[in-house]
Amino acid sequence: MRALVTGAATGIGRATARRLAQDGYEIGVHYRSHRAEAEALVEEIRGTGGTAFAVRADLTSRAEVLRLARTVLDRWETLDVLVHNAGSYPRAMAPELDPDAFEAPFRLHVFAPAELTRRLRPALERANPGRVVFVSSILAFTGSRHGAHYASAKSAQLGLARSLATELAPRIRVNLVAPGAIDTAIIADQTPEERKRREATVPLGRVGRPEEVADAIAFLVSDRSSYLTGTTIHVNGGVRMD
Ligand SMILES: NC(=O)c1ccc[n+]([C@@H]2O[C@H](COP(=O)([O-])OP(=O)(O)OC[C@H]3O[C@@H](n4cnc5c(N)ncnc54)[C@H](OP(=O)(O)O)[C@@H]3O)[C@@H](O)[C@H]2O)c1
Numbered sequence: 001m002r003a004l005v006t007g008a009a010t011g012i013g014r015a016t017a018r019r020l021a022q023d024g025y026e027i028g029v030h031y032r033s034h035r036a037e038a039e040a041l042v043e044e045i046r047g048t049g050g051t052a053f054a055v056r057a058d059l060t061s062r063a064e065v066l067r068l069a070r071t072v073l074d075r076w077e078t079l080d081v082l083v084h085n086a087g088s089y090p091r092a093m094a095p096e097l098d099p100d101a102f103e104a105p106f107r108l109h110v111f112a113p114a115e116l117t118r119r120l121r122p123a124l125e126r127a128n129p130g131r132v133v134f135v136s137s138i139l140a141f142t143g144s145r146h147g148a149h150y151a152s153a154k155s156a157q158l159g160l161a162r163s164l165a166t167e168l169a170p171r172i173r174v175n176l177v178a179p180g181a182i183d184t185a186i187i188a189d190q191t192p193e194e195r196k197r198r199e200a201t202v203p204l205g206r207v208g209r210p211e212e213v214a215d216a217i218a219f220l221v222s223d224r225s226s227y228l229t230g231t232t233i234h235v236n237g238g239v240r241m242d
Pocket residue numbers: 006007008009010011012013031032033034035057058059060085086087088089108135136137138178179180181182183184185186187
């Protein structure tokens with residue numbers, strides 16, 4: 001079994017790549033700037049008897065998305081799992097946002113996964129069913145206080161994922177995980193006070209761990225979720241209940 005995880009050098013992507021490698025998948029470790037971390041992860045997986053390779057691409061560039069797809073197809077005729085995890089959350093208040101500021105988030109969270117899924121579709125269909133998981137966000141459902149461009153792109157991504165779930169069935173299942181606050185670089189700019197305040201709003205009393213999101217993804221790509229498509233698992237400690 002083979003899985004490509006985007007943004008796999010750090011955070012939720014790394015935890016997911018590790019988890020899927022433990023579950024027996026060969027892993028395509030996609031990264032952009034964290035080359036050393038990506039190579040270390042590949043070595044770690046190989047060290048435990050697994051198979052992995054690293055591949056670089058800036059997913060805001062269509063040419064690089066196409067190159068990534070070609071690299072995967074050159075190696076693998078069949079792709080069992082595609083995890084659209086790569087993302088970034090630049091903070092800015094809506095009144096400061098020039099319309100151009102929406103372009104990069106839409107390229108990263110919508111255009112890239114749309115194009116990557118389109119190019120990898122034949123390989124995913126060979127897995128029958130192929131499984132695609134989008135790493136969404138609680139902010140796709142609530143909006144953001146300081147990232148209208150990010151929240152809009154994540155909401156558009158939800159529409160994309162649900163449309164793909166409808167159109168690509170039954171040969172490909174498409175689902176989402178929507179994390180709340182998870183302990184990765186994306187929330188590392190918080191002061192200890194901000195973190196405490198945030199944790200006080202979480203019924204489970206803490207931010208989540210990347211491994212807890214990876215567990216939900218591992219479930220969504222397994223046969224244990226064989227009748228799920230187009231659905232979202234919310235991994236947020238009870239902050240927002242659906
Ligand atoms: N942590 C949270 O609280 C939280 C909450 C809700 C949703 N999420 C979502 O979870 C996903 C993973 O984020 P994370 O929390 O694990 O943060 P992270 O550690 O910063 O991981 C994000 C990954 O995305 C990659 N990436 C960013 N921009 C890219 C680009 N232009 N092209 C290619 N790759 C790019 C980064 O690659 P390089 O570092 O190698 O450049 C990085 O490995 C994201 O989609 C994020 O929106 C996170």
